Amino acid sequence: MFATTVQKESWHIVSALVENKPGVLFRVTNLFRARSFNIESITVGSTEQQDLSRMTITTNSDEKTLDQLVKQLRKLIDVIEVKVLDTDKTVYRELSLIKIRAVDPTTRSEIVNYATIFRGNILDIGKETITVEITGTPDKIDAFKNLVELYGIAQLSRTGVSALPRGGVES
Amino acid sequence: MTGAKALIQALEKEGVDVVFGLPGGANLPIYDALVDANFRHILVRHEQAAAHMADGYARIKRKAGVCFATSGPGATNLITGIATAYADSSPILAVTGQVPLAMIGKDAFQETDIIGVANPCTKYSFQPRSAAEIPEMIKKAVYIAESGRPGPVLVDIPKDVQQATVDMKFPELIKVRGYNPNVEADLSEMVRAVELLLNAERPIIMAGGGVILSGAFSELQALAELVKIPVVSTFKGKGAFPENHPLAMGPIGMHGHAEANKIILEADCIVAVGARFSDRSVGKFDEFGKGMSIIHMDIDPAEIGKNKSVDVALVGDVKSSLRTLVKMLSKKMIKKDSDNPWLKRRKELIQYYAETLKDYPREITARKSLKKLRELLPANAIVTTEVGQCQMWASLHFDVITPGTFFSSTGLGTMGFGFPASIGAKAARPNVPVVDIAGDGSFNMTENSLAVSVLDKLPVIVFLMNNYMLGMVAQWQRTFYNRRYSGVHQHNCPDYVKIADAYGAQGIRAESMHELEKAIKAALKSDVATVIDIPIDPEEDVYPFVAPGTGLKDMITGA
Ligand SMILES: Cc1ncc(C[n+]2csc(CCOP(=O)(O)OP(=O)(O)O)c2C)c(N)n1
Numbered sequence A: 001m002f003a004t005t006v007q008k009e010s011w012h013i014v015s016a017l018v019e020n021k022p023g024v025l026f027r028v029t030n031l032f033r034a035r036s037f038n039i040e041s042i043t044v045g046s047t048e049q050q051d052l053s054r055m056t057i058t059t060n061s062d063e064k065t066l067d068q069l070v071k072q073l074r075k076l077i078d079v080i081e082v083k084v085l086d087t088d089k090t091v092y093r094e095l096s097l098i099k100i101r102a103v104d105p106t107t108r109s110e111i112v113n114y115a116t117i118f119r120g121n122i123l124d125i126g127k128e129t130i131t132v133e134i135t136g137t138p139d140k141i142d143a144f145k146n147l148v149e150l151y152g153i154a155q156l157s158r159t160g161v162s163a164l165p166r167g168g169v170e171s
Numbered sequence B: 001m002t003g004a005k006a007l008i009q010a011l012e013k014e015g016v017d018v019v020f021g022l023p024g025g026a027n028l029p030i031y032d033a034l035v036d037a038n039f040r041h042i043l044v045r046h047e048q049a050a051a052h053m054a055d056g057y058a059r060i061k062r063k064a065g066v067c068f069a070t071s072g073p074g075a076t077n078l079i080t081g082i083a084t085a086y087a088d089s090s091p092i093l094a095v096t097g098q099v100p101l102a103m104i105g106k107d108a109f110q111e112t113d114i115i116g117v118a119n120p121c122t123k124y125s126f127q128p129r130s131a132a133e134i135p136e137m138i139k140k141a142v143y144i145a146e147s148g149r150p151g152p153v154l155v156d157i158p159k160d161v162q163q164a165t166v167d168m169k170f171p172e173l174i175k176v177r178g179y180n181p182n183v184e185a186d187l188s189e190m191v192r193a194v195e196l197l198l199n200a201e202r203p204i205i206m207a208g209g210g211v212i213l214s215g216a217f218s219e220l221q222a223l224a225e226l227v228k229i230p231v232v233s234t235f236k237g238k239g240a241f242p243e244n245h246p247l248a249m250g251p252i253g254m255h256g257h258a259e260a261n262k263i264i265l266e267a268d269c270i271v272a273v274g275a276r277f278s279d280r281s282v283g284k285f286d287e288f289g290k291g292m293s294i295i296h297m298d299i300d301p302a303e304i305g306k307n308k309s310v311d312v313a314l315v316g317d318v319k320s321s322l323r324t325l326v327k328m329l330s331k332k333m334i335k336k337d338s339d340n341p342w343l344k345r346r347k348e349l350i351q352y353y354a355e356t357l358k359d360y361p362r363e364i365t366a367r368k369s370l371k372k373l374r375e376l377l378p379a380n381a382i383v384t385t386e387v388g389q390c391q392m393w394a395s396l397h398f399d400v401i402t403p404g405t406f407f408s409s410t411g412l413g414t415m416g417f418g419f420p421a422s423i424g425a426k427a428a429r430p431n432v433p434v435v436d437i438a439g440d441g442s443f444n445m446t447e448n449s450l451a452v453s454v455l456d457k458l459p460v461i462v463f464l465m466n467n468y469m470l471g472m473v474a475q476w477q478r479t480f481y482n483r484r485y486s487g488v489h490q491h492n493c494p495d496y497v498k499i500a501d502a503y504g505a506q507g508i509r510a511e512s513m514h515e516l517e518k519a520i521k522a523a524l525k526s527d528v529a530t531v532i533d534i535p536i537d538p539e540e541d542v543y544p545f546v547a548p549g550t551g552l553k554d555m556i557t558g559a
Helices: A024-034 A063-075 A104-116 A138-151 B003-013 B026-032 B046-062 B071-085 B114-121 B131-147 B160-163 B187-199 B209-216 B219-227 B258-266 B316-333 B342-356 B364-375 B389-397 B418-426 B441-457 B471-480 B494-504 B513-525
Strands: A009-021 A039-046 A052-061 A079-085 A090-101 A119-125 A128-137 A153-165 B019-020 B040-043 B064-070 B092-098 B124-128 B153-158 B205-207 B231-233 B248-250 B269-273 B295-296 B311-317 B382-385 B435-438 B459-466 B506-510 B530-535
Touching: A009 A063, A009 B441, A024 A052, A024 A063, A024 B114, A024 B494, A039 B114, A039 B209, A039 B295, A052 A063, A052 A153, A063 A079, A063 B441, A079 A153, A090 A138, A104 A119, A104 A128, A104 A138, A119 B131, A128 A138, A128 B494, A138 A153, A138 B506, B003 B026, B003 B131, B026 B064, B026 B092, B026 B114, B026 B160, B040 B295, B040 B418, B046 B064, B046 B092, B046 B316, B046 B418, B046 B441, B064 B071, B064 B418, B092 B114, B092 B131, B114 B124, B114 B153, B124 B205, B131 B160, B153 B160, B153 B513, B187 B269, B187 B295, B187 B316, B205 B219, B209 B316, B209 B530, B219 B316, B231 B258, B248 B258, B248 B389, B295 B316, B342 B441, B364 B389, B364 B435, B364 B459, B364 B513, B382 B418, B389 B459, B389 B471, B418 B441, B435 B441, B435 B506, B441 B459, B441 B494, B471 B530, B494 B506, B494 B530, B506 B513, B513 B530
Parallel strands: B019 B040, B019 B064, B064 B092, B092 B153, B124 B153, B205 B231, B205 B269, B231 B248, B269 B295, B295 B311, B382 B435, B435 B459, B459 B530, B506 B530
Antiparallel strands: A009 A052, A009 A079, A039 A052, A090 A128, A090 A153, A119 A128
């Protein structure tokens, strides 16, 4: 009824420094839900300062939505600082654990090969599965996933993106 | 000192002079400490009313209103009031009791995760885990509630934390990292605003609630008079500008004044002051303001571009932004003619609609009774409203003369808000008459506050436009559902004169304009609350009307 002009969506990394105390993650995620922001991943962890955590959020949003997301985040009392990271000037990584079905020896050696090419680690080999760890950009993980999908993925777990700006010493 | 005592002292140090509330198991220690407090406690009959009273108090005092409730149902009863305050950026401080720390998360008796429940409608919330934290938390809570864009803050105190005895330190200064409410508008944006205004031929001011929150009345008037700009308001901003001023046009929006809705579409430059371009005010976001330049002043950066992209954004307290803008403009301003075509157009529109929009044909109508009320009330009387037709009639037919003396639940549209809020306003400013312009359905929701009004000697006037209908819903059913009435009849129940009587208040039925005049005069003299029951025709509609999902240009005037 109140549709606004449709804008092009693209992928963004938003980095937020937040108070390291109970309830902050809840406030942030509740905000995203209440305002229907579409979040792809969110990671939270400790930083160089004991009382601060860093949240890294990835989202597919148009410029207008991204602007609102950043402003609404900044408005939260527990959020100290919010930045949209320029992906060209940012190092970002995601870790994934992929358990692939692998019974026959050919499959097994193929998977090990692929994992080597992707600089992954074999974490576990069972009777019917191999578990590989791939760390990299989300694209790289997607590529590996697509490659091994034909064998059958039994389980998959991704951490979401963690990111820092390149160079400099800013927080 | 106990945590409960520390709470009371911290509130005293903040200058709190009244608290509205109701006790229960989880806030007994607080109520015990309250016995020795140097401020007043007003016992409500339902916690929702406590929150509304704190809200009404806050809107008049422009500082935090405080309410108390116990855990569980007491706390959840506050929620409608908290959400109402949140939607209208009103600073209230809600203090709830909570089950003891060790019981939290165990689904204890009367345990509700009230911080979780209230999260979407609070600016912030605290839960002290030790009594020593209380003084600082209260100071922070009041600071956060009142500063920047105001809003409700919740402090949820576990019972054992209230009881614990520790050495207390009351901080003089507090700092909330990550919260910087004091921003000044960007100077380069200010320069662009000046340029736009100097070049505009048909500028218009749209005054929002932010003007009232910031008390920027004289600054707004200075801008309007300097540039000779007609002033419309949003409904929340009603009364930000004296409605009898030669530049005033009244509120725009779904039930705005016809001339206001019309003129804003003809403007070439809109100065939105402390307004948020809500759907209620502007209709369709995309359509509104097309081809015009928009200058947006607001203290909340997140409002910039939220509903409407703007040309110039002045982020900061509107009082200070307006001051700077006026100063810069007055250096450059070429005196505009008082009867330039744009101001002539203003007059023309007002006159046109005054002649076209006819009153409902009946001896006693909403329009006539509200005009009479205005005539008999002093300029500085405070007026609040319930929700529905009564509210929109108030917006249309009751002119606010002294800025900042009108408020309503504009954002949430909470039926039952007006009456308790009027009692809160009376507590804040006891020496002026306070009137709640009410519909029967709304008044019915919180009428038990009559007990508070009578017992605590806060006599207010309930101006009850009684159609024994959920009138606004009935109007929509007439308009959009082919008169298929569903769930709107109140069947002449209850008798509001008897209700008033039962509480020891004064009830007067006014069935003619003459009786109404007598009733208003009697109410103004009364030292108890007065309910003036004014039977009106249930078929009387509110016009103009901008149907939802349409634009201001699609306004139906009913003429
Ligand atoms: C708490 C609440 N419930 C329901 C509504 C929906 N609603 C909006 S106006 C209205 C009718 C109000 O009736 P009344 O107070 O008698 O005022 P009138 O419209 O008749 O003037 C209703 C039910 C609301 N706004 N608030």
